[in-house]
Amino acid sequence: MSLNQISKKWSEKQGVFDLSLDLVKGEGFALLGPSGCGKSTTLRMIGGFEFADSGKIFFWGKDITQLPPQAREFHTVFQRYALFPHLDVFENVAFSLRVKKIKESEIQKRVLRFLEIVEIPHLKTHRISQLSGGESQRVALARALVSEPQVLLLDEPLSALDLKLRERMQLELLSLRKKLQMSFLLVTHDQQEAMVVADRIGVMNEGRLMQVGTPQEIYHSPKNKFVASFIGTANFLNESQRHFVRGPLPASLAENWVQDWMIRPEHLKITRASQLSANTLPDNGADAQIGFDVTIKEIAFLGDAYLIRVLLPDQTEFFVKEFLVPEYTIGANVFVSWKVKDTWPLKKAQ
Amino acid sequence: MESKRHVATKKSTIILLLPFIFWGVIFVIGPFAVLGWTSISSKDIYGVIDYQSFDLHAYQSLLKPVFLGIFFKTFLFAGLCTLGCLLLGYPLAFFLSRLKGTLRSWALLGILIPFWTSFLLRILAMFELFRNSDGSDGLLYTPFGVQIAMLYNYLPFAVLPLYASFTRIETSCLEAARDLGATSFQIFLKVILPLSQRGIATAVIFVFVPSLGEFLIPDLLGGGREFYLGTFLQNQFLSARNWPLGSAMICLLVFMSFVAIAFLKKATPTSASLFDDSGSAK
Numbered sequence: 001m002s003l004n005q006i007s008k009k010w011s012e013k014q015g016v017f018d019l020s021l022d023l024v025k026g027e028g029f030a031l032l033g034p035s036g037c038g039k040s041t042t043l044r045m046i047g048g049f050e051f052a053d054s055g056k057i058f059f060w061g062k063d064i065t066q067l068p069p070q071a072r073e074f075h076t077v078f079q080r081y082a083l084f085p086h087l088d089v090f091e092n093v094a095f096s097l098r099v100k101k102i103k104e105s106e107i108q109k110r111v112l113r114f115l116e117i118v119e120i121p122h123l124k125t126h127r128i129s130q131l132s133g134g135e136s137q138r139v140a141l142a143r144a145l146v147s148e149p150q151v152l153l154l155d156e157p158l159s160a161l162d163l164k165l166r167e168r169m170q171l172e173l174l175s176l177r178k179k180l181q182m183s184f185l186l187v188t189h190d191q192q193e194a195m196v197v198a199d200r201i202g203v204m205n206e207g208r209l210m211q212v213g214t215p216q217e218i219y220h221s222p223k224n225k226f227v228a229s230f231i232g233t234a235n236f237l238n239e240s241q242r243h244f245v246r247g248p249l250p251a252s253l254a255e256n257w258v259q260d261w262m263i264r265p266e267h268l269k270i271t272r273a274s275q276l277s278a279n280t281l282p283d284n285g286a287d288a289q290i291g292f293d294v295t296i297k298e299i300a301f302l303g304d305a306y307l308i309r310v311l312l313p314d315q316t317e318f319f320v321k322e323f324l325v326p327e328y329t330i331g332a333n334v335f336v337s338w339k340v341k342d343t344w345p346l347k348k349a350q
Numbered sequence: 351m352e353s354k355r356h357v358a359t360k361k362s363t364i365i366l367l368l369p370f371i372f373w374g375v376i377f378v379i380g381p382f383a384v385l386g387w388t389s390i391s392s393k394d395i396y397g398v399i400d401y402q403s404f405d406l407h408a409y410q411s412l413l414k415p416v417f418l419g420i421f422f423k424t425f426l427f428a429g430l431c432t433l434g435c436l437l438l439g440y441p442l443a444f445f446l447s448r449l450k451g452t453l454r455s456w457a458l459l460g461i462l463i464p465f466w467t468s469f470l471l472r473i474l475a476m477f478e479l480f481r482n483s484d485g486s487d488g489l490l491y492t493p494f495g496v497q498i499a500m501l502y503n504y505l506p507f508a509v510l511p512l513y514a515s516f517t518r519i520e521t522s523c524l525e526a527a528r529d530l531g532a533t534s535f536q537i538f539l540k541v542i543l544p545l546s547q548r549g550i551a552t553a554v555i556f557v558f559v560p561s562l563g564e565f566l567i568p569d570l571l572g573g574g575r576e577f578y579l580g581t582f583l584q585n586q587f588l589s590a591r592n593w594p595l596g597s598a599m600i601c602l603l604v605f606m607s608f609v610a611i612a613f614l615k616k617a618t619p620t621s622a623s624l625f626d627d628s629g630s631a632k
Binding site for chain 1: 520522523525526527528529530531532533536540541544545547
């Protein structure tokens with residue numbers, strides 16, 4: 001599937017602008033972005049519920065831009081499931097087969113198979129109003145999967161579930177995708193969901209696609225500040241703060257100094273200021289370290305780690321993630337260091 | 351603690367219901383008992399009723415072809431009126447329910463404004479509408495004119511319950527149906543129709559039952575030439591002074607209305623009650 005410069009304008013700021021994207025067969029792709037960034041609109045244009053103002057959508061080389069939803073070989077899992085309240089679980093799943101007038105015996109077989117796949121065969125005769133959120137989610141999945149669409153579109157499928165269930169369903173979506181070898185296009189504002197389920201992620205903001213890449217690429221090599229701060233926690237160091245940095249700054253980084261440096265909190269390490277000074281920092285190629293003096297502001301316990309907020313002399317906030325019990329108190333002056341190779345230089349915004 | 355609170359709730363519920371119970375006994379159950387009694391009493395030639403007697407004569411006369419004819423015609427007219435209201439109201443209500451925000455409020459207001467005007471005023475306005483410009487009767491005093499006036503008058507009673515049931519159908523549900531490959535006709539048949547069944551049943555009752563007893567419209571616009579149950583009843587009580595016959599007819603009418611409601615209730619698939627708001631789409 002290929003989207004070619006599609007646009008849909010709602011207002012000056014809202015909409016989708018010149019979005020181009022190629023999807024590979026069998027791949028899981030997630031459109032990730034804050035609410036109102038146009039990701040749902042993009043999905044609705046692919047599903048056929050909205051029509052693009054300009055641009056074209058191709059599927060296997062065929063132009064499907066103007067096709068109505070029923071003529072497209074995609075099925076959608078809707079945000080709030082949109083199950084049919086007057087039908088039971090079995091009939092909900094059977095809906096797409098019934099409208100295609102498939103033989104009754106075949107319908108029975110396929111519906112049961114897919115109820116089996118989403119692990120709810122026992123709920124077959126239940127009414128929709130009796131289902132829990134997770135069960136409704138499974139019914140919606142089975143209903144969209146049963147006629148084996150070429151692409152499954154998922155619009156924030158897990159956002160209505162609580163955290164525990166959501167994490168479980170993320171893994172199940174992933175294994176389902178691997179099992180059925182189906183292309184998934186997922187829209188979500190939850191970065192964890194996108195990272196778990198998808199092979200590739202497209203980060204969107206204000207109707208534009210900011211970056212497309214694997215979860216690793218997006219996390220470790222963000223193209224701009226928006227992507228860096230939207231995915232996980234990021235620390236930024238700008239040009240005016242460079243004089244705080246002590247240590248052997250390699251030429252590659254110094255020359256490559258563009259706009260900001262991004263350093264992830266888990267790459268930062270805190271040491272007592274007295275134990276370390278700039279000239280004791282190891283300077284051996286790839287493991288070379290640099291750092292600066294900070295003051296501890298807050299220590300938060302996250303369960304598996306500690307998130308520590310520290311302040312630079314100019315009051316800039318930095319977040320440090322430590323997995324060991326911190327042995328310093330709030331207000332202490334410490335030294336934060338990181339490996340040069342963990343510094344990611346961001347390009348200047350155009 | 352728990353049970354004490356429960357008892358208190360019960361007590362206060364009864365106190366809150368007292369005015370309604372009082373009203374019901376004085377103005378509904380009481381008069382109805384008198385009516386029932388009258389229907390099985392005999393009257394003398396001047397219409398004076400002997401409440402000591404027991405006489406099923408009134409019910410026997412209901413079986414006469416004249417009365418059966420009136421019954422048949424009334425049911426036919428009420429049925430036609432109901433059908434017309436459904437056919438006109440269904441698409442209108444669906445359209446209204448898909449409108450957004452302020453536009454929807456204005457459209458609803460448009461439906462309701464005639465409803466707030468005095469009933470008599472609306473009927474009298476029809477007089478002028480139906481009459482030909484040369485002053486001849488035109489549609490006035492014809493069964494067709496009566497039918498149109500009734501349709502006009504009862505349409506909001508059909509639109510409002512239908513509208514209420516349509517608003518409970520989420521647009522995403524219709525999108526899901528389209529997404530799963532259903533054509534527009536299939537969506538109507540498999541999703542919209544079953545989901546609005548309750549609204550249809552309510553609309554039928556709201557239109558059919560009162561139009562069975564309608565007497566002002568046939569009387570004024572039908573010119574009294576057409577006899578319907580309503581006009582007939584009015585006649586029995588006020589002119590013919592045959593109260594037992596009138597009462598018997600009312601009893602039969604009420605009985606039939608109950609049968610109609612019970613039938614519709616059974617025809618609606620869900621176990622929930624007809625006018626129940628719960629169990630709607632989550």
